[in-house]
Amino acid sequence: MIRRLLPHPGLSALLVMMWMVMVNDLTFGTLFLALVVGVAVPLFTAPWWPGRPKVRFLPACRYAALVLWDIVIANFQVAAIILFKPTRDLRPAWLTVPLELSSPEAITVFAGTISLTPGTVSADVSACGEYLLVHALHAPDPAAEIAKVKARYEARLKEIFP
Template identity: 65%
Template structure:
């Protein structure tokens, strides 16, 4: 019964939380409307998600989010330092091809989004077979080490989160 009412529980929780954040008011009306949206939107859209990914909510996801937030803060300072102390000709910008083991489109999207959220790197494209991600990095001394860092720091953790 609950599975039919909430076909995508994680999406329902996400919709509820984001609605309450957008409204920026804790009232019965706002909470009621958030609950209506959190139930109806997944019900209406569930037929478009036949193969929804299985996500493990727990320590692995929390660790991934903590690492991403930490990396975003550190990268902001690193990029600011590069901009303030170097000239354009001193930058070692590179295109990196990151081979990926992730197979679900949602997991690959999360990886690409994580890379793009981190200042100094932008994911640009996914290969047609879905086995490589093209990434532009602002300043890279060792391209192979940067690819290994992306795989170890982000992809390995996402493999645990998306089963």
């Protein structure tokens, strides 16, 4: 019964929190409207969600903390590159990262993580779903960059999306 009313409880909770943050008013009316939106949107969109991936919560929390830390560090590294490195010394590169992830959700999180980290952007996923095309602002050793991204992010995502 509860699963039919809340097909995606995490999405419902996120919608309620975001609604309250955007409205910036803690009254009964806004909370009630947030709950209505938080229940209605996942309920009416559930038929278009073919299957939910299994996500392990604790590794996902550790992954989120790691990504936030990497974003902060990468901001300083990119700022240092821009401010102190002559542009002729930059070594931008296109990296073709072979994927071991199989679920579309895991590949999306992986590509999003790369794009969120300053200095890199994921550009495309191959039609076969086995490669991710990434542009790096400064990659003197492309093979090492690919190995770093795979070890740092993809290995952890394999734990989150079994």
